Amino acid sequence: MAQILDPGSIVVDDWHRSADSREFFSRILHKKKRRNFGLLEAPVMPPNVSVDTVHYKIFISGKSGVGKSVLAARLTGLKIPNMHYETTGIETSVVYWPVKLRESGRVLFFRLQLWDCGENALRRFDHLLPSCKEQVDAILFLFSFTDRVSFDDLTNQIARGTELCDRVVKLVVGTKFDLFTHTDVTEREVTRFQEVSGLPVFRMGGDVTNASNLGEVAPLLNCLAEHLWHQDCVAAMAPAIPTHPESAVYMKSTV
Numbered sequence: 631m632a633q634i635l636d637p638g639s640i641v642v643d644d645w646h647r648s649a650d651s652r653e654f655f656s657r658i659l660h661k662k663k664r665r666n667f668g669l670l671e672a673p674v675m676p677p678n679v680s681v682d683t684v685h686y687k688i689f690i691s692g693k694s695g696v697g698k699s700v701l702a703a704r705l706t707g708l709k710i711p712n713m714h715y716e717t718t719g720i721e722t723s724v725v726y727w728p729v730k731l732r733e734s735g736r737v738l739f740f741r742l743q744l745w746d747c748g749e750n751a752l753r754r755f756d757h758l759l760p761s762c763k764e765q766v767d768a769i770l771f772l773f774s775f776t777d778r779v780s781f782d783d784l785t786n787q788i789a790r791g792t793e794l795c796d797r798v799v800k801l802v803v804g805t806k807f808d809l810f811t812h813t814d815v816t817e818r819e820v821t822r823f824q825e826v827s828g829l830p831v832f833r834m835g836g837d838v839t840n841a842s843n844l845g846e847v848a849p850l851l852n853c854l855a856e857h858l859w860h861q862d863c864v865a866a867m868a869p870a871i872p873t874h875p876e877s878a879v880y881m882k883s884t885v
Contacts, residue, residue, distance in 0.1 A: 634828055637849070640856040641729040646844050653679070654728040654737060655844070664707020667724045673739060681728070683739040686858050689762045691787060692772030694749040696780050697805035701772065701834060702744045705847055720747045720758060727851045731859075740855045767858055768799035775833075776806045778814040784823065797865060799857040800829055803850065808835035 637643055645651050657673035658665050665673075675681055690698045699721070703710045706723045725742040745762045752758050763769075771788055773780040781804075788800065804820065820831050832850045 634830060635853075635856050635860055637853065637856075638732070640732060640860055641852055642732050643852065644848070645728075645730045646848050651728065651730070654681070654739075658707075658726050658728070666706065666708060667726055669722070669724060669743075671724075672741070673726050681737055681739055683726075683741050684859075684862075685741045686743070686767040686854075687745065687765060688742050688854070689745045689766045689769045690772065691769055692749075693777075693780050693783065693787075696772045696774040696777060697834070698746050698772055701770070701803060701805060702746050704834065705742075705744065705851065719751050720745060720762065722746075725851070727855060729852065729855045738855075738859075740851075740858070742851075742854065766798060767861070768801065768854060771800065771802045771829075772805055773802070773815070774805045775813045775815050781815045781819070781823075785827070788827070788829075797861060799854065799861055801850070801853060801857070802827075802829050802831045803834055804831055805834050807833035 642648075646655055653676075657675060658667075667673075672683065690702060692698050700710055702708075702721070702723050705725050708723065723744045723746075725740075725744060727740045727742065728737060729740060730737050745766075747758050747762055771784060773784055775781075784802065788802075802823075804815070823829075824831055830853065832853070834850075835846070
């Protein structure tokens with residue numbers, strides 16, 4: 631079982647709220663809203679500031695209707711659609727997220743390329759799932775608090791999603807958490823799932839009016855950054871890779 635890190639053990643928790651982070655977060659914001667980055671775009675820092683960028687591929691997994699596209703929009707700061715539509719193929723989007731490493735004080739930009747694919751498309755075309763999982767670094771497994779079946783299928787979903795993936799970060803996200811009157815999954819059941827699976831569960835609301843709130847997405851993005859960085863540092867210390875951990879991670883991630 632992969633090691634689950636305590637929040638803030640590797641990156642400075644809530645760093646986005648501190649004064650020394652403003653220069654970096656200003657590069658992903660425009661008029662207090664998130665900048666939208668294309669596949670070939672990146673934040674531009676002042677000439678006197680040098681920041682390394684590390685690259686990772688994230689696959690968003692879950693049954694139709696749980697909110698995969700909405701989660702991708704929240705994380706990237708894109709406009710959230712008011713009505714549900716089935717993703718017809720693979721859609722990709724990019725998140726840039728600056729973090730400060732707790733031990734060294736080093737600042738990194740995490741470039742997370744999100745891959746989202748509709749459930750029906752995955753069933754119709756056999757090549758789509760292998761494409762989503764190819765060289766993937768992390769998988770976000772989604773269920774909806776308003777869809778009991780999606781929660782009950784989590785264990786099978788995780789087994790299917792990672793059977794061919796070595797060294798992959800796994801996190802679980804429960805969507806539509808704020809729709810209390812329609813909740814089909816209890817907090818006790820979520821707690822029990824965390825104890826049995828050893829995986830952290832994050833909660834995302836269904837409110838589409840607050841998509842640019844950094845405070846809402848920071849816990850999940852910081853957790854992703856911590857586990858991805860830790861995963862690469864562990865791999866860098868393997869006997870087959872005699873390079874210093876940070877050097878090896880930098881070489882792998884900036885290619």
